[in-house]
Amino acid sequence: xxxxxxxxxxxxxxxxxxxxxxxxxxxxxxxxxxxxxxxxxxxxxxxxxxxxxxxxxxxxxxxxxxxxxxxxxxxxxxxxxxxxxxxxxxxxxxxxxxxxxxxxxxxxxxxxxxxxxxxxxxxxxxxxxxxxxxxxxxxxxxxxxxxxxxxxxxxxxxxxxxxxxxxxxxxxxxxxxxxxxxxxxxxxxxxxxxxxxxxxxxxxxxxxxxxxxxxxxxxxxxxxxxxxxxxxxxxxxxxxxxxxxxxxxxxxxxxxxxxxxxxxxxxxxxxxxxxxxxxxxxxxxxxxxxxxxxxxxxxxxxxxxxxxxxxxxxxxxxxxxxxxxxxxxxxxxxxxxxxxxxxxxxxxxxxxxxxxxxxxxxxxxxxxxxxxxxxxxxxxxxxxxxxxxxxxxxxxxxxxxxxxxxx
Ligand code: FAD
Numbered sequence: 001x002x003x004x005x006x007x008x009x010x011x012x013x014x015x016x017x018x019x020x021x022x023x024x025x026x027x028x029x030x031x032x033x034x035x036x037x038x039x040x041x042x043x044x045x046x047x048x049x050x051x052x053x054x055x056x057x058x059x060x061x062x063x064x065x066x067x068x069x070x071x072x073x074x075x076x077x078x079x080x081x082x083x084x085x086x087x088x089x090x091x092x093x094x095x096x097x098x099x100x101x102x103x104x105x106x107x108x109x110x111x112x113x114x115x116x117x118x119x120x121x122x123x124x125x126x127x128x129x130x131x132x133x134x135x136x137x138x139x140x141x142x143x144x145x146x147x148x149x150x151x152x153x154x155x156x157x158x159x160x161x162x163x164x165x166x167x168x169x170x171x172x173x174x175x176x177x178x179x180x181x182x183x184x185x186x187x188x189x190x191x192x193x194x195x196x197x198x199x200x201x202x203x204x205x206x207x208x209x210x211x212x213x214x215x216x217x218x219x220x221x222x223x224x225x226x227x228x229x230x231x232x233x234x235x236x237x238x239x240x241x242x243x244x245x246x247x248x249x250x251x252x253x254x255x256x257x258x259x260x261x262x263x264x265x266x267x268x269x270x271x272x273x274x275x276x277x278x279x280x281x282x283x284x285x286x287x288x289x290x291x292x293x294x295x296x297x298x299x300x301x302x303x304x305x306x307x308x309x310x311x312x313x314x315x316x317x318x319x320x321x322x323x324x325x326x327x328x329x330x331x332x333x334x335x336x337x338x339x340x341x342x343x344x345x346x347x348x349x350x351x352x353x354x355x356x357x358x359x360x361x362x363x364x365x366x367x368x369x370x371x372x373x374x375x376x377x378x379x380x381x382x383x384x385x386x387x388x389x390x391x392x393x394x395x396x397x398x399x400x401x402x403x404x405x406x407x
Contacts, residue, residue, distance in 0.1 A: 004031050004335050007091060007101035009081050009269075011037035011065050012045060013385075014299030014320035014327075015107030020389055021328035023073040031335050033074045034099060036091070040065055040078040043130045044382070045109070046317045049167060051133035052258075053174035054141060054182075055357065060398060062130065068390045081108065084273040086295060103294050103331055106274075106281070107324075108266035110300035110315060112259055113279055119236035120162075124259035127167060136258060140175075141182055143256060144193060148186040155254055156192045160241050162233045163261035164199035165206065166353055169216060171260060172197055173355035176223040195225045196252065198243060200232045200261075205353060205361070207314075212361040215370050219355045233261070263315055265301035277303060280312070285343035287327050296330070298323035304344060313346075321385065322346040352378040 006022065008015045019035045026033070041062045050056025069076050077099075083092040084106070090098045112126040125136045143157050159175070161168050176195060183190050197204070197220075204227065205213045217227065231245030240253030264270065264279025274281045274289060280303035281289060287302065289295045299320035303312040313319045323344060330341040352362030352374050360374030369377055383399035395401075 003029065004102040005100065006031050006033045006103045006105070006331055006335075007099055008033070008035045008105040008107060009084075009091065010107035010109055010266075010299070011035055011042050011076075012107060012109045012299065012320070013317045014109075014324045015105065016042050016065065016068065017321050017324035017389065018105050018107065018298070018328050018331075019074050020068055021325060022331060023070045025328060025332045026073075026335060028073060031331075034077060034101075035065070035069065035074055036077045036079055036081060036093065036099070037065060038078070038080050039130075040076075042068075044317075044385075046382075048127050048130065048133040049171035050174050051130065052127045052136040052171055053178045054137040055174045055178050058130070058134070060400075063390070063394065063398060068394065081268060084269060086273060086292065089294070101294070103334065104296065105327060105331075106269045106295065106297045106301050107299045107320070108269055108301055110263035111266055113262040113264040114259070115262065117233055117235065120233070120257075120259050120261075123236040123238055124162065124257040126259045127171060139256065144179070144182040144188060145186045147188045147192050156194050158194045158196060158240075158252055158255045160233075160252055160255045160257045161195070161197045162241075162257060162259045164197050164201070164204035164227065164229075165260065165262070166351075167263075168197060168199075168258075168260035169205055169220070170354050171258065172220055172225055173353075173359065174357075176220065176225060177356040179224075190224070196228060197225055198228045198231050198233055198241075200230070202229050204229075208351070208353070208361065209363060209368060212363065212368060212370070216353065216355055216361050219359050223356075233257075263300060265303075265315075269297070269301050280315070285345075286330050286341035287323055287344050288330075288341075296327045298327050306345070316351070317385070318348065318351075318381075319346065321388070349381075352381065354378055 008019050041064050044061045047061040079093040079096050089101050092098045114120040127133050179193050231243050234242045234244045236257050240255040241257050243250040270276035270281055281297045283297050283302045283304050284290050287296050300315040305312045326344045350364040354360040362369045362374045364377050379401045383395045383401050386398050387395040
């Protein structure tokens with residue numbers, strides 16, 4: 001009998017963890033497993049804000065996919081997915097032949113959601129991938145360097161961050177750690193670099209306890225960040241940004257705009273191939289698309305609301321990894337001829353937002369954390385992920401706790 005083929009698209013948190021689990025859970029003769037990803041390395045999206053601000057090292061957040069994949073069990077193809085044809089059960093790639101599948105796992109991650117705001121897609125920068133994060137770092141450092149040759153009475157550099165959610169706040173925390181170093185390097189006074197966060201809602205870090213959000217605000221304001229709450233970005237152009245708030249309209253020019261106002265699932269799957277609701281594909285409790293018994297969708301592309309809940313789970317790495325575990329288990333059941341799949345019922349541990357290298361806030365198993373303790377817990381979470389992916393060696397090599405000195 002022909003072995004069933006499993007095709008996994010995307011080697012981020014969801015896709016790579018699914019592949020690693022399956023290679024351990026299925027025997028060699030049980031299924032053909034193929035993993036496709038744009039690059040031959042995996043990067044930790046949760047640390048991209050460090051790359052964008054220039055505080056993190058690329059080698060720390062990236063790892064070669066071949067280091068965690070057993071090539072006897074999983075065939076890895078470095079290529080870009082260009083089309084999914086679900087009726088023909090085929091996926092088209094940029095450079096390789098189309099691939100046929102019996103079971104598909106869509107784990108293609110996110111793209112920025114612009115909510116139709118004019119100019120965001122064209123003129124704002126967004127932390128959407130490793131390469132985009134590196135571009136942001138280069139752009140910002142170049143702008144600071146240019147201040148050194150401009151008249152000291154000229155325009156300051158104004159960096160406007162759109163969105164005070166998780167990503168925006170973590171990025172700002174790193175940025176205000178980094179700006180003094182760039183200023184010292186190019187002999188520019190710190191006052192000539194302004195960091196402004198614009199948020200449509202009434203406060204930062206929605207979903208966090210008010211006391212933790214207030215702590216985060218104080219921490220960032222003390223390092224020079226100005227917050228404009230209840231203020232919307234109306235448009236962005238090559239010169240700057242137009243705002244609208246309770247105090248009327250406002251223009252900031254010149255300005256460099258970094259958009260962190262929201263994400264949606266990768267357009268290639270969400271909307272183009274499969275029907276999406278608010279940019280993500282609704283899935284059933286076993287993480288398959290309704291009416292599509294052979295298609296699993298996980299991570300930022302998927303939208304799942306557990307019974308009794310009002311909202312879907314947020315797009316986080318924590319959810320993507322837990323979904324990968326359920327998805328791999330369900331694929332194992334299907335490959336072995338089972339019919340009863342497991343529902344996705346995660347036990348969430350909490351959330352931690354960093355505010356730079358030495359400060360953070362979080363709620364972990366009912367405990368409110370602030371300062372270095374929050375950062376320590378974040379590093380433990382990160383090490384645990386690396387351990388699940390590649391064992392103790394990878395955790396020691398790549399995590400900040402491990403320090404990287406392993407032969
Ligand atoms: P990803 O991890 O983004 O992986 C998608 C993969 O698909 C990538 O490897 C990509 O290269 C590949 N891909 C995309 N398109 C194609 C294509 N056409 N062909 C082939 N391959 C393709 N979550 C948390 O839980 N905690 C945090 O602290 C946290 N911090 C964050 C900080 C930042 C700056 C950002 C941006 C996000 C953060 N998140 C955090 C959210 C988290 O990173 C995402 O929810 C998580 O990465 C989703 O996993 P995924 O597998 O769906 O997608």
